[in-house]
Amino acid sequence: MRIGVLTAGGDCPGLNAVIRSVVHRAVTNFGDEVVGFEDGYAGLLEGRFRTLDLDGVSGILARGGTILGSSRLQRDRLREACENAQDMAREFGIDVLIPIGGEGTLTAARMLSDSGGLPVVGVPKTIDNDISGTDRTFGFDTAVGVATEAMDRLKTTAESHQRVMVVEVMGRHAGWIALESGMAAGAHGICLPERPFDPADLVAMVEERFARGKKFAVICVAEGAHPAEGTMDYGHGAIDKFGHERFQGIGTALAFELERRLGKEAKPVILGHIQRGGTPTAYDRVLATRFGWHAVEAAHRGEFGRMTALRGTEIEMVPLADATAELKTVPKDRMDEAESVF
Numbered sequence: 001m002r003i004g005v006l007t008a009g010g011d012c013p014g015l016n017a018v019i020r021s022v023v024h025r026a027v028t029n030f031g032d033e034v035v036g037f038e039d040g041y042a043g044l045l046e047g048r049f050r051t052l053d054l055d056g057v058s059g060i061l062a063r064g065g066t067i068l069g070s071s072r073l074q075r076d077r078l079r080e081a082c083e084n085a086q087d088m089a090r091e092f093g094i095d096v097l098i099p100i101g102g103e104g105t106l107t108a109a110r111m112l113s114d115s116g117g118l119p120v121v122g123v124p125k126t127i128d129n130d131i132s133g134t135d136r137t138f139g140f141d142t143a144v145g146v147a148t149e150a151m152d153r154l155k156t157t158a159e160s161h162q163r164v165m166v167v168e169v170m171g172r173h174a175g176w177i178a179l180e181s182g183m184a185a186g187a188h189g190i191c192l193p194e195r196p197f198d199p200a201d202l203v204a205m206v207e208e209r210f211a212r213g214k215k216f217a218v219i220c221v222a223e224g225a226h227p228a229e230g231t232m233d234y235g236h237g238a239i240d241k242f243g244h245e246r247f248q249g250i251g252t253a254l255a256f257e258l259e260r261r262l263g264k265e266a267k268p269v270i271l272g273h274i275q276r277g278g279t280p281t282a283y284d285r286v287l288a289t290r291f292g293w294h295a296v297e298a299a300h301r302g303e304f305g306r307m308t309a310l311r312g313t314e315i316e317m318v319p320l321a322d323a324t325a326e327l328k329t330v331p332k333d334r335m336d337e338a339e340s341v342f
């Protein structure tokens, strides 16, 4: 079998672990040939690929980013790209494609698979953990760890200066990173895209803490969080060329707002791409390795149009259609749990 692999969309710690695992399982167990397309679907469309052998994936398990490079696909080019991708895959003799990516990548994978021209087995990835059908995506644990450590560190400097720290983490439409890192770090406020917040509640929380003799507060805010209507002057921005909403910096806006209302110093800290860079945690390396292993097995069983998914402790294959139907956002009971420990 000739297997094509690509990584598309925003990168994520653990991508290299999947690539390595696919190559090991395919080459060693099945005697397959594996080729890696460069820079996501762009490499498939432009015929940029290289053979991946055991030597080629040696030493990459712990490396962040992706050795293949990645790129995003503009939504209006998706169908056209799919048609061309099938032709290219046929030309390169690819029997099955394993695209590793988030919602956009898996949607393209589903279109490729639905059109019947190219067998596909997907592998979900995203630090946001917002893909339906799987309990977890690799990269999330790493991002939560980075954000948690940052807030732990910010607490000590905040306390020294009696400041409020507003820490903005990634998560456009789903607040999983804010929820879990905020809980892990013991943040005093957590703002999620799923539940509009009222700055007055945060002001009350900070004042109550200072009245109790506490001299600092840390608020964790997802980049997609927004104030309830009429509570604060703030609006999210335009749509970028990939169809994603552009965010205007809720962390900075909220810090300024709190400083104005409280009369205390409030500092914004934007963690940004630090959450995506660097080595994956042990958890993410294991999950990514299992996903790669199961993707190759599924390819050999002919289970196409599906993706690997973590269900409990088992890896299962779920239809790409289920995974891309809707984003997995934070449910109400998880938000209530987090609020109860502030």
Ligand code: F6P
Pocket (backbone or CB within 6 Å): 010, 102, 126, 127, 128, 170, 171, 172, 223, 276
């Ligand atoms: O989807 C993953 C993600 O890291 C989001 O959390 C974030 O909003 C986005 O990608 C950032 O994308 P870019 O790398 O294009 O700035």
